[in-house]
Amino acid sequence: MKILIFGASASGVTTTGKEIAKRLNVDYFDSDDYFWKLTEIPFIERNDPQQRNSKIKADLDNSKSWILGGSIFQWGEDVFPSFDLVIFLWIPADIRIERLKKKRI
DSSP states (O other): EEEEEESSSTHHHHHHHHOOOOOOHHHEEEEEHBBBBBOOSSSSSSSOHHHHHHHHHHHTTOSEEEEEEEEOOSOOOOOOOSSSSSEOOOHHHHHHHHHHHHHHH
């Protein structure tokens, strides 16, 4: 089983993905872990796209069933296998904005 869950920032992709992965006993991968470098201040320095794509492809190929959370649509062709299910999460912008404000505090 290969599932992609995506949505705007603070729409609940990571929370939902991790919970579903836990219940299904499958691996969860988050696109942010591949897209961004691990820095003291998060989300400011991007990883090299070729290295990012190579790493995520290897990780997904080494897992039989998984859930991938995040927007990965412009990462290039032949990076991801066909998904069995794609889920788009949508919540009102005002709720997302409040969530983002709380994250930054």
